[in-house]
Amino acid sequence: MIELKNLNVIFNKGTKLENHVLKDIDFKVMDGQFVTIIGGNGAGKSTLMNVLSGNIKPTSGNVFIDNADVTRMSVEGRSGMVSRVFQDPMIGTFADFSIEENMSIALKRGAKRGLTMGINNASRGQFKDALSEIGIGLEDRLTDKVSSLSGGQRQALSLVMATLLGSKILLLDEHTAALDPKIAKKIMQLTDKIVKTHNLTALMITHSMSQALEYGDRTIMMYHGKIVRDMYGQERKKLSSADLIKYFDL
Amino acid sequence: MNQLQLLGAIEIGLIYSLVAIGVYITFKIIDFPDLTVDGSFTLGASVSSAMIFAGHDPYFSTFVAIIAGGLAGAITGYLNVRWNILGLLAGILTMTALYSVNLRIMGRPNIAIIDSSTVFGSWDIIISILAVTVITILLLTRFFASEFGLGIRAVGINPKVSSAYGIKVGAMKIVALSISNGIVALAGSLFAQSQGFADISMGTGTIIVGLASVIIGEALVHPERIWVSLLTCAVGSILYRIAIAFALNAHDIGLEASDLNLITALLVALTMIATKFRKKSEVRTI
Numbered sequence: 001m002i003e004l005k006n007l008n009v010i011f012n013k014g015t016k017l018e019n020h021v022l023k024d025i026d027f028k029v030m031d032g033q034f035v036t037i038i039g040g041n042g043a044g045k046s047t048l049m050n051v052l053s054g055n056i057k058p059t060s061g062n063v064f065i066d067n068a069d070v071t072r073m074s075v076e077g078r079s080g081m082v083s084r085v086f087q088d089p090m091i092g093t094f095a096d097f098s099i100e101e102n103m104s105i106a107l108k109r110g111a112k113r114g115l116t117m118g119i120n121n122a123s124r125g126q127f128k129d130a131l132s133e134i135g136i137g138l139e140d141r142l143t144d145k146v147s148s149l150s151g152g153q154r155q156a157l158s159l160v161m162a163t164l165l166g167s168k169i170l171l172l173d174e175h176t177a178a179l180d181p182k183i184a185k186k187i188m189q190l191t192d193k194i195v196k197t198h199n200l201t202a203l204m205i206t207h208s209m210s211q212a213l214e215y216g217d218r219t220i221m222m223y224h225g226k227i228v229r230d231m232y233g234q235e236r237k238k239l240s241s242a243d244l245i246k247y248f249d250l
Numbered sequence: 251m252n253q254l255q256l257l258g259a260i261e262i263g264l265i266y267s268l269v270a271i272g273v274y275i276t277f278k279i280i281d282f283p284d285l286t287v288d289g290s291f292t293l294g295a296s297v298s299s300a301m302i303f304a305g306h307d308p309y310f311s312t313f314v315a316i317i318a319g320g321l322a323g324a325i326t327g328y329l330n331v332r333w334n335i336l337g338l339l340a341g342i343l344t345m346t347a348l349y350s351v352n353l354r355i356m357g358r359p360n361i362a363i364i365d366s367s368t369v370f371g372s373w374d375i376i377i378s379i380l381a382v383t384v385i386t387i388l389l390l391t392r393f394f395a396s397e398f399g400l401g402i403r404a405v406g407i408n409p410k411v412s413s414a415y416g417i418k419v420g421a422m423k424i425v426a427l428s429i430s431n432g433i434v435a436l437a438g439s440l441f442a443q444s445q446g447f448a449d450i451s452m453g454t455g456t457i458i459v460g461l462a463s464v465i466i467g468e469a470l471v472h473p474e475r476i477w478v479s480l481l482t483c484a485v486g487s488i489l490y491r492i493a494i495a496f497a498l499n500a501h502d503i504g505l506e507a508s509d510l511n512l513i514t515a516l517l518v519a520l521t522m523i524a525t526k527f528r529k530k531s532e533v534r535t536i
Contacts, residue, residue, distance in 0.1 A: 053414065074413075075413040075414060076413050076416045076417065076418050076419075079413070079414060079415055079416035080416060082414075083414075084414050086410075086411065086414075091408065091410065091411065092411060093408075093411065094404055094407045094408050094411065095407065095408070096407045097400075097403070097404070097407060101400060104397070104400055105400060105401070105404050105412075105415050105417070106415060108397050108401075108415070108416070109415045109416050110415075110416040111416065113396075113397040113398045113400075113401045113417070114396070114397050114398060115393070115396045115397070115398055115399075116396060116397060117395055117396060117397075118395055118396055118397045118399070118400040119395070145474075161415075
């Protein structure tokens with residue numbers, strides 16, 4: 001379970017540029033829940049995600065993962081619990097590494113890295129299995145450099161890397177925004193499949209209203225640093241994209 | 251150029267191939283422009299010379315020199331990682347401090363160890379250094395294929411995603427800088443022992459020579475694998491020395507040994523400009 005308690009993030013506190021990005025956020029995500037997050041630019045969606053990953057430390061309030069307070073824990077420190085797919089396919093993977101080298105980095109997420117070989121026959125088999133799950137042929141290109149892959153392929157790889165090991169929460173930060181509609185849909189379906197098969201707890205930021213409703217089982221809407229709507233169950237099922245857009249007129 | 255000069259060039263080139271490998275680790279692998287090497291090269295030379303001069307075992311002296319170099323690299327890394335000092339400046343700070351440290355270690359600006367026994371003993375210097383270089387390349391290749399080594403390389407490619415996968419970016423930088431400067435100190439130590447002296451100013455320009463070797467090597471082949479990259483550094487270093495020997499031998503041009511730094515700087519600049527041109531033309535053809 002993920003829990004944010006009375007969370008505040010204020011950038012440039014005490015200066016003219018002071019910006020109160022997250023305001024008194026209280027938010028709980030149950031195990032196995034897949035939450036989609038919508039909201040306008042500057043609503044605080046990305047900040048919320050960065051607080052969960054540890055990239056941004058909150059000004060006040062606490063972050064709990066399975067009842068453990070991780071508020072002050074570094075990004076590396078919580079990497080075993082939090083996995084993440086970044087927005088830009090060009091920066092979410094290690095471009096100068098081969099696919100298998102990328103996978104081997106992912107295989108050690110949050111674990112101690114020793115002097116044993118990063119890639120061996122056993123791990124190769126594991127990489128192939130994980131990659132064949134998404135069915136785009138990456139499993140036959142283990143030694144190809146990631147820089148030779150398309151944006152969609154990279155994002156698919158990034159997804160497999162983030163979910164290669166279990167995590168308490170999977171963060172998806174507009175991970176299909178930079179892709180063309182066809183590839184975006186495919187990546188989204190892959191995401192959904194992986195989240196369901198591994199019963200992951202996930203949080204996804206999206207600017208697509210249809211995506212926000214079609215995937216996951218709960219949708220929250222943010223506005224000016226607050227969660228203004230929390231939609232789930234029957235109420236959410238009745239909603240249409242048009243309804244969500246209406247909510248933007250605050 | 252006669253055979254003696256050629257052999258001399260190869261010998262120095264082989265020693266500096268270790269410098270090139272060290273520079274490759276910082277500049278290319280972790281993307282850190284480390285200028286500590288000017289100081290750590292001399293540090294390696296002064297530590298081992300002072301110890302050998304005082305009657306210590308040459309192997310032990312060389313080992314201490316490597317450790318000292320590693321510490322120097324760690325200091326640069328610490329300044330950068332812990333205190334956010336610009337990498338370039340952190341290296342310059344350590345290098346500057348090392349000048350005084352090296353004078354302290356030697357107690358004077360230079361030490362002659364021409365009469366002392368060195369690690370080379372009665373072995374052929376070129377073959378010994380070749381063996382050291384090959385072993386270094388093999389060890390590093392294995393190291394950079396390990397989980398830990400992959401972590402270091404990952405930091406140079408993408409620090410943000412590295413930390414998301416639990417890699418401690420700062421610690422990795424410090425380790426890489428230590429390894430790099432340890433290897434450079436080893437080069438300094440071997441240089442002093444093969445040439446029979448250590449001098450306070452011997453490290454000046456080490457960084458640019460190392461960089462020249464790395465760049466020359468990369469301009470010749472486009473290495474994909476790490477062992478090829480390391481090998482190219484070594485080859486680049488030897489070629490660089492031969493090229494310099496040729497240039498200084500062509501008396502008609504009127505070049506003197508003191509023009510070395512100018513030639514090197516020009517060589518590096520031109521090679522870099524040439525690679526830019528090549529990249530541009532590649533983009534155009536697409």
